[in-house]
Amino acid sequence: MGTMSYTVAVRALCEFTAKAGDLDLRFTPSPTAQEGIAGHATVAGRRGTGYQREVVLAGEYKHLKVRGRADGYDPAKNRLEEVKTFRGDLARLPDNHRALHWAQVKIYGALLCRERELEQVELALVYFDIVKQKETVLKESHEAAQLFEFFAHHCEIFLQWADRELAHRDERDRTLSGLTFPHQDFRPGQRVLAESVFQSASTGRPLLAQAPTGIGKTVGTLFPLLKAAPAKKLDKIFFLSAKTPGRKLALDAVRTLMEKQPDTPLRTLELIAREKSCEHPDKACHGESCPLAQGFYDRLPAARAAAANHAMLDRQRLRELALEHNVCPYYLSQEMARWSDLVVGDYNYYFDLSALLYGLTTENQWRVAVLADEAHNLVDRARGMYSAELDQLTFRALKRQAPAPLKSAFERLNRQWNALNKETDAAAGPDAAYRVHDQPPAAFLLALQNAIAAITDHLAEQPAVLNSDLNRFYFDALHFNRIAELFDDDAFIVDSVPLTPARGRPGSRLCLRNVVPAAPLAARFDSAHSTTLFSATLSPPGYYADLLGLPDNTAWVDVPSPFRAEQLEVRIQQRISTRYRDRQASLAPITALIADQFQQRPGNYLAFFSSYDYLERALAMLRDQHPHLPVWAQQRRMDEAARQDFLDRFQESGQGIGFAVLGGAFSEGIDLPGQRLIGAFVATLGLPQINPVNEQFKQRLGALFGDGYDYTYLYPGLRKVVQAAGRVIRTGDDQGVVHLIDDRFARPQVRALLPAWWRLGGG
């Protein structure tokens, strides 16, 4: 190991060696990113000429390389500055935070003295209040020798860990190079997928992979990356999924991959949301409230060292370890994200606005490979991450119970909100149920920022529990403000809908709606060494590339289906129209079709409709005309047990028709192989409803990409159809039938969006 070196960022080094005491989130969330940047610029602008901003510094101690960027250096005063922006009362900054800040500036000081051969330097911590625009400067003079000693001390502590990490990495890479495929052979299609992923890891080109069900996608994507990790010097692999079952599949795949080589020291971590991993939901995340936050950093080193000995840190194991060491499981998992090789979590950990894994990747300059499973979901999920809305009626209810210090800021916000409603009413006419604004409203935003500042101050004194109304509004308001900062004319729509309460004054719901998440996502793809987005339905690829902001050099692979055309009979029911105006007339032929099919081949079927209303009407008619047919139906808001009951009705030897909603819980991600499902009926093309929001999307997407209708309605709709129909054939032995009910399915443009291996026939 003698020649191996370890590189660490100053911030990461100090967080490791200089953090002690309680976990305390009261001083965070600190100002928004833009406020932080603006604050730094203001401070720098106040300095004289010759002031150097963002001084890049690096140095070595033994085989440890330390690098970072100090905020500013004034050669005239020989003063090195570290700027921290904040809001609220500086006196409330916890001591351990301040100690951490001093440690950082001292390490920078040591690096600066070494690089510029200085005998001594003045170190300054500049706390900049972004509301009052006021600086509080703490200064200390240090001899270089003193700083070198400080530096050496911290490096020594860290090296004990770093050496262990280097040994781990060495062993990890050695065993991964010899990793063998866990099964006899690749399944059909799986090899194509695995090779494409390997290629992407080699070239660094992003990959969009359409890969059908039944080929073993999870193992097919993880295996090549693990195999490529040593040669490509990958620090981490992130496996991101849209839903919980995807995470479970990934963890199972890792267990399978490691079966033959159980000694592979691959650290796998499952990341869980705070709401789901919090042990004290009635408490706040600081030492005076939560026992697992109190002294967190004092106990963290032992917990971290213990956790690093476990290859599989799934939810349960992590919880056990956390409780054994008396630390918060959620924050322990955040810590372990730094020291894991493979992290399995929701999309939001890499893609959202304040994504942990993305932040760590850029801060530590990790080389990461990102896998996004079921990636067709990423468009809508990302739109959600980059959209924000605020509801005035909810806000007013909060305002009525607001503590005294918040009253005036809340009143002001409410007044601005009313003024905005009045303005839009006048422009749109009071009856307009949907209004579009050109820009995020400036006066409203100012009042909102003012309210945020007031809540920040208030919460610093009286922290609220995580799920209180005030906290919820606070996070919504912060999020709204951050999205407003990201706002750009092309990618967003600002709209509002009037809200009329049973009693009292009308209000509105104001929304910053992301239409094209390409820009923020592109930054995230850019930070990864390689990205693979995979799903059974990614057609047409151009649509995903445009909306997700994939770079031009993105590779595309359409993995052939392992299934044979003979396995699936696809019948287009051209004589039926499911257009909105024809729905009533479509009920009789649809029920006749279902009954006929069932009579010809009794067994289990799914019948998909585009809405509950349509579903219920068809179900009522079927029950009426064919009372002997066994039927069961999806209900609104089914809990997990009810959903399981629905699925349990599909027995190998069973018979009947399950009615479900297209695009709902039973049209994706469920697996009913063999006789459990032998056919499906899909009524409608799944087109999203025509409504003012979608019409705005159509206009905007049309202006940007030319295909407004297809991008808004056709592609998302057909994707739902293909996903739903995809439930029928799950293995090489399955046989089944799919009825596509609508004349428009016969159109060449629509047929082109259906899987190539389907052989289409008329009904």
Ligand code: SF4
């Ligand atoms: S256990 Fe819950 S309240 Fe306590 S620190 Fe963790 S997340 Fe916060």
